[in-house]
Amino acid sequence: MACRIAAPDSVFLFVGANQRPIKTQKFAGQCSTGFNGFAWDPLLRQGTKQNKFLVHSRKSRTVQAVAVPAVSSAADGAEYRKQLAESYGFRQIGEDLPDDVTLKQVIDTLPKEVFEIDDAKAWKSVLTSAASYALGLLMISKAPWFLLPFAWAWTGTAVTGFFVIGHDCAHKSFSKNKLVEDIVGTLAFLPLIYPYEPWRFKHDRHHAKTNMLVEDTAWLPVDKEEFDSSPLLRKAIIYGYGPFRPWMSIAHWWLAHFSLKKFRPNEVQRVKISLACVFAFMGIGWPLIIYKAGVVGWIKYWLMPWLGYHFWMSTFTMVHHTAPHIPFKPSEEWNAAQAQLNGTVHCDYPRWIEILCHNINVHIPHHISSRIPSYNLPAAHRSIQENWGKYLNEATWNWRLMRTIMTVCHVYDKEQNYVPFDQLAPEDSQPVAFLKRVMPDYA
Numbered sequence: 191m192a193c194r195i196a197a198p199d200s201v202f203l204f205v206g207a208n209q210r211p212i213k214t215q216k217f218a219g220q221c222s223t224g225f226n227g228f229a230w231d232p233l234l235r236q237g238t239k240q241n242k243f244l245v246h247s248r249k250s251r252t253v254q255a256v257a258v259p260a261v262s263s264a265a266d267g268a269e270y271r272k273q274l275a276e277s278y279g280f281r282q283i284g285e286d287l288p289d290d291v292t293l294k295q296v297i298d299t300l301p302k303e304v305f306e307i308d309d310a311k312a313w314k315s316v317l318t319s320a321a322s323y324a325l326g327l328l329m330i331s332k333a334p335w336f337l338l339p340f341a342w343a344w345t346g347t348a349v350t351g352f353f354v355i356g357h358d359c360a361h362k363s364f365s366k367n368k369l370v371e372d373i374v375g376t377l378a379f380l381p382l383i384y385p386y387e388p389w390r391f392k393h394d395r396h397h398a399k400t401n402m403l404v405e406d407t408a409w410l411p412v413d414k415e416e417f418d419s420s421p422l423l424r425k426a427i428i429y430g431y432g433p434f435r436p437w438m439s440i441a442h443w444w445l446a447h448f449s450l451k452k453f454r455p456n457e458v459q460r461v462k463i464s465l466a467c468v469f470a471f472m473g474i475g476w477p478l479i480i481y482k483a484g485v486v487g488w489i490k491y492w493l494m495p496w497l498g499y500h501f502w503m504s505t506f507t508m509v510h511h512t513a514p515h516i517p518f519k520p521s522e523e524w525n526a527a528q529a530q531l532n533g534t535v536h537c538d539y540p541r542w543i544e545i546l547c548h549n550i551n552v553h554i555p556h557h558i559s560s561r562i563p564s565y566n567l568p569a570a571h572r573s574i575q576e577n578w579g580k581y582l583n584e585a586t587w588n589w590r591l592m593r594t595i596m597t598v599c600h601v602y603d604k605e606q607n608y609v610p611f612d613q614l615a616p617e618d619s620q621p622v623a624f625l626k627r628v629m630p631d632y633a
Contacts, residue, residue: 274515279591279633283515284532284581293527297559299577304555304562304570311565312364315548316374319351322546323381330490338490346498347546352378353499354548354564360390361560376464380471381492382499385464388447391457397560401511401533403518403602407446409508411518411602417614425618428611432621435596439503502547509537509591510553512599513583517607530557531581536571538586554582589630597625 267285275283326345333341358364359375376386392407399405412431417424430438446452453461479488516533519525534557538544544551548564555562555570562570575582585591601609612619 276633278514278594279588280513280535280583280585282582282584284583287525287528287532287578287581289525289528291527293530293558296527296531296574296578300555300559300562300570300573304566304573305559306566307363307366307563308565309365312358312563315351315355315358315565316378318545318548319348319355319378322348322351326495327491330495338494342494342498345495347502347543349381349495350499350502350550351546351548353382353384353503354550356384356386356389357393357550358548358564360386360393363561363563376467380467380475382496383468383472384443385447385461385468387457387460387464388453391453391461392446397557399521399524400557401516401518401529402524403520405521406518408442409512411608412600414601414603414614417601421618424615428615428618429621431600432596432611432619432625435508436501436504437497439500439507443500505592506547506550508595508599509585509587510535510551512595514594514598514608516583518602530554531574531578532583534583536582536584537591538584540587588633590633593625593629593631596629597622 271283271285275281323345326341326348329341329344330338355364356375356378359371359378362368362371364374365371372386375390379386379389395405396407399407403410412427417427430441448465450458450461476488476492479492483491511534513535516535519529531554534554536554537551539547539551549567550556550564552567552571555567555574556564558570558574597612598610599608600611601614603609610619610622612622
């Protein structure tokens with residue numbers, strides 16, 4: 191069922207069984223029989239169940255609203271998605287991909303040349319990252335204290351490029367020589383203290399199970415039972431998925447990659463080699479930095495750029511797969527094409543970030559096929575736009591997008607996708623309230 195709720199100066203549209211409000215204005219109303227009163231927050235509450243439009247608002251003005259049945263149409267759907275996209279900070283929210291479309295059908299529409307490995311372009315990316323990282327270290331050494339944050343931001347972004355190179359190696363899209371890929375991938379990850387093989391094994395599962403509830407290895411919604419299990423854990427989760435979310439990949443790095451028990455028996459030997467390389471780098475590299483520049487130098491030259499890298503690692507990953515309208519589904523309901531095409535977000539960042547990070551945010555084609563090298567992702571994305579454009583979720587980075595993710599996309603709910611912390615535990619959700627006060631709300 192679809193209905194329109196009309197007010198003197200506003201029109202609201204709700205569509206389908208999981209009807210969602212679109213207008214982002216504070217509003218309170220009374221509807222005819224079968225509808226409950228509701229109030230409006232500046233950032234819309236996603237996925238409100240039918241007949242349950244109860245949302246708290248500090249200052250609401252009451253007007254009379256009339257529920258008018260509306261006939262669902264393609265035009266209504268397009269307008270709904272347009273207004274929803276504006277509310278969330280998206281450029282476009284795509285239509286649902288039909289159930290009968292397969293991932294192979296999508297892959298078959300891509301030009302063959304986007305899968306071709308070009309050694310010159312691959313090694314050019316290595317040169318770009320090495321040069322930009324060296325420049326960043328030089329900037330740190332020369333910058334006065336008040337310019338150090340800019341030098342750290344540049345260097346952290348540059349070292350993220352090393353991660354993307356290792357990422358291509360892990361997906362076998364860097365070189366036709368697999369030994370070269372393993373060596374380059376291991377070396378590229380060393381400045382990040384990331385063990386290459388453990389990360390590769392975990393990341394392969396992310397691609398195989400993208401947006402699959404429980405099985406995905408990246409940015410899952412919070413489990414309701416875990417959230418309710420203890421007050422202390424609840425508080426930690428609220429901080430972790432709230433104000434600390436741009437650095438939550440540090441927890442993932444530590445918890446997921448250093449325990450042999452987390453890997454299959456046939457993976458353990460390669461995991462041990464990667465861990466030995468990482469510990470050797472720490473045991474040799476860190477003492478050398480401290481010997482030459484002291485503990486303060488270790489903080490300046492390694493720790494701060496490393497935190498910059500984790501900022502990008504966290505924010506890139508959550509933007510790629512986290513939005514109020516993108517569902518995580520149990521394995522029995524999961525559809526590969528829908529998860530990879532509909533469930534992955536393309537986000538445009540400033541050009542210098544894309545250059546230093548080798549197109550990692552041109553992410554939809556990467557999830558359609560991880561064998562596409564990073565330098566071919568823009569061409570692949572243009573092809574996908576031509577053939578499947580109406581199904582794509584696309585954004586240009588903006589504050590409203592980040593605000594939506596950090597203040598709305600929290601606890602899993604089958605019908606609503608996400609329930610915000612401050613709806614479930616308002617007394618513990620001061621960190622979320624703080625983010626709502628201080629984060630800009632503009633796209």
